[in-house]
Amino acid sequence: MSSHPSLIAITDYTYDLPQEKIANYPLENRDASKLLLYKNEEISETIFKNIADHLEEESVLIFNNTRVVQARLNFLNEKEQAIEVFCLEPYQEDLDITQAMLSTQNVKWKCLVGNLKKWREEELVLRINEISLKVKLIEKRNEDVLVEFCWDPAQLSFAEVLEKAGAMPIPPYLRRKSEELDATRYQTIYAEKNGSVAAPTAGLHFTQQVNEKLKQKNISSLYVTLHVGAGTFKPVKAATLAGHDMHAEWIHVSKTTITELIKSGDKKKIAVGTTSLRTFESLYWMGLKLFCDPTIKPTELEIGQWFPYEIMQKELTVTESLTALLQWLEKNNLEQLSCKTSILLAPPYKLKVADGIITNFHQPQSTLLLLISCVVGNNWKNIYKYALDHDFRFLSYGDSSLLMKQ
Numbered sequence: 001m002s003s004h005p006s007l008i009a010i011t012d013y014t015y016d017l018p019q020e021k022i023a024n025y026p027l028e029n030r031d032a033s034k035l036l037l038y039k040n041e042e043i044s045e046t047i048f049k050n051i052a053d054h055l056e057e058e059s060v061l062i063f064n065n066t067r068v069v070q071a072r073l074n075f076l077n078e079k080e081q082a083i084e085v086f087c088l089e090p091y092q093e094d095l096d097i098t099q100a101m102l103s104t105q106n107v108k109w110k111c112l113v114g115n116l117k118k119w120r121e122e123e124l125v126l127r128i129n130e131i132s133l134k135v136k137l138i139e140k141r142n143e144d145v146l147v148e149f150c151w152d153p154a155q156l157s158f159a160e161v162l163e164k165a166g167a168m169p170i171p172p173y174l175r176r177k178s179e180e181l182d183a184t185r186y187q188t189i190y191a192e193k194n195g196s197v198a199a200p201t202a203g204l205h206f207t208q209q210v211n212e213k214l215k216q217k218n219i220s221s222l223y224v225t226l227h228v229g230a231g232t233f234k235p236v237k238a239a240t241l242a243g244h245d246m247h248a249e250w251i252h253v254s255k256t257t258i259t260e261l262i263k264s265g266d267k268k269k270i271a272v273g274t275t276s277l278r279t280f281e282s283l284y285w286m287g288l289k290l291f292c293d294p295t296i297k298p299t300e301l302e303i304g305q306w307f308p309y310e311i312m313q314k315e316l317t318v319t320e321s322l323t324a325l326l327q328w329l330e331k332n333n334l335e336q337l338s339c340k341t342s343i344l345l346a347p348p349y350k351l352k353v354a355d356g357i358i359t360n361f362h363q364p365q366s367t368l369l370l371l372i373s374c375v376v377g378n379n380w381k382n383i384y385k386y387a388l389d390h391d392f393r394f395l396s397y398g399d400s401s402l403l404m405k406q
Contacts, residue, residue, distance in 0.1 A: 004309055005346035005370075006242035013373070014364040015384055023393035024174050026185045031207045034392055036383065036401040038376055043386050048205045048400050051358070052213035055402075059268040060261070061214070061358075064200040064275045065223045067191035069101065069159060070166030072178070075124040075135065083124060084114035085135055086169065087162070088197065088230055091146055096250040096338060097195035097227045101159035106150035108138070112230070113145045128165045131156070159194045169197050169230075171396050173363070186396070193252070195227035201396045202273030202359045222260055225252040226275040226341075236365050241346060246305035246367065248342040251279045255329050255336065258283070261353070262322045268355045270402075274368050277354050282341040284352040287321030288313065290328045298332075298339060305344040318353050346370040347377075356404035361387055361394040375405045 027033055031049035039054075046054065055061075071087040090100035091108035100107055113119065119137060126133045132152045139146040151161050168178040168186050178186075188203035214221070231247025238244050261269070261280070271277035282303045289301060292313055316324075329337060344367060357375055361384065362368035373380045383401070392399045 003348055004306075005344065005349070006240060006306065008241045008346060008370070009239060010236040010241065010244075010365045011239075013366075013369050015381070015388075017364055017388075017394060021388060021392075021394045022173060023395060023397040023399075024176060026181070026204070026397045029207075030185075030189075030205050031210050033205050034399040036387055036392060036399070038379070038383055038401065038403045040404075041379060041406065043383060045390065049207070049210055051210060051402060052217050052219065055214070055217065055219055055270065056268050058218045058220070059270055060220050060222060060264045061270050061272055062222050062224060062276045062280055063188075063190060063203055063272045064226050064228075064279065065188075065190055065192045066196040066200060066225050066227050066275070067194045068168065068187055068196045068199050068228075069194050070162045070183075071169045071197040072167040073126060073133070073135070073162075073165060074167065075126050077118055077120065077124065078122060079118075081118045082115060083119050085124075085147065086112040086114070086197070086230070087166075088112060088144060096252075098193060098225075098250075098252070101157060101194045103158045104156065105154040106148060107158050108146065108148045110144040111147050113147075116140070116145065126165055131161060131164050133161055133165050171198065173395060174397070190223070192223075193225045193227075195225075195250070197230050198228040199396065200226075200228060200273045200275045202276075202357075202400065204397070205400050206272075220260075220264075222257050224257060224276060224279045226250070226279045228275055235363070236367060241344070241370075244344075244367070246342040246344040248302070248340045249275075251282060251337070251339060251341055253279065253283060253337045255326065255334070258322055258326050258329070258337070262319055262326065265319075269353055271354045271357045273359055274357070274362075274371050277351075277357050277371065278341065278343055278345065280353045281345060281351065282343050283325060283337075284316075284318060284321045285311070285343070286337070286339065287323070287325040288316055291316055291321060291324040294324070294328060294331070301337075301339045303341045303343045305342045308343065308349060321352075344370075345374045347373055349374045351375065351405055354405070356402065358400060358402050360396065360398050360400055361392060363395065372403065375403050377406055379406075
């Protein structure tokens with residue numbers, strides 16, 4: 001690649017986003033949102049419920065079926081002062097979130113703590129109905145706090161505890177507390193695997209009616225799992241990307257999904273959301289690693305943020321790469337790939353697997369906006385200007401777009 005993305009100045013990816021353009025609440029109907037269309041470098045608009053009309057027959061949509069957990073826990077200290085504990089990820093590096101959610105009795109987590117100065121390190125207790133949840137502060141660290149949870153009844157999984165005792169972790173830029181409607185609307189209708197602390201928001205627009213129209217055009221749906229971490233909201237604070245550490249997230253992809261991706265051949269592959277795009281672009285690079293060395297261990301498959309820009313081997317076709325991945329799974333008797341990725345998609349990256357993306361409108365100076373520029377190039381500026389000028393609603397509960405790569 002001609003230049004390294006670490007040299008990118010983040011100020012080149014900014015725009016003015018007035019607070020009134022941010023959607024604080026979802027529309028009454030999921031599929032009633034506006035849909036910006038970008039094809040052949042032309043911009044137009046429609047309503048999301050009509051999206052099937054603008055996709056080629058037999059296209060393949062790739063969805064992220066992660067489920068948002070109610071990761072915000074509100075405790076009171078001995079003086080009745082509020083202390084919020086926001087669960088980020090399990091403390092054990094080798095324990096993925098899905099496994100941690102199944103833990104019983106106790107578990108250690110990395111958390112963010114609101115009003116941390118008011119926590120005098122005493123054990124905090126939260127009682128809701130039949131559940132008694134205790135949290136103990138273990139260590140204050142630079143970017144998070146290490147805590148240990150234990151609960152009664154001990155046979156409940158941590159996922160069940162959060163479901164009953166926690167609150168939905170809606171984004172901070174909504175500037176409000178979570179409400180009853182968020183429990184369902186900040187969740188896709190196909191959410192299945194517990195583990196995210198932020199929703200894959202591109203999928204929030206899909207309804208059973210939309211899915212039925214997709215089936216009528218023989219548009220197939222494949223599912224991957226990427227558990228979205230709080231790092232998705234982390235702005236790039238450094239002057240250039242060289243100073244930004246991309247957060248690592250767990251992905252889970254079944255052997256069946258990889259087989260179907262190979263079978264899809266030249267059919268258009270559309271990612272539903274940035275998390276889906278990051279997942280199956282990561283699959284390509286994992287396959288390339290295995291093509292070069294089929295003996296590497298699962299822990300060596302992880303994709304670092306700069307890996308695609310620094311690999312020297314000859315690039316493969318998508319089929320070659322995914323086939324290497326499939327053969328490795330079969331050789332190791334694995335039905336599912338589970339691995340971490342911290343891939344950072346930024347110019348001059350060229351998409352390997354995806355032909356386009358369905359996505360919402362993202363914050364200025366974010367890695368998500370950099371990802372969008374990998375799909376549409378510098379035309380992201382025209383797309384976002386059109387959206388601002390035509391009353392599109394922005395961010396998590398905002399409107400949608402279908403962007404096809406140039």
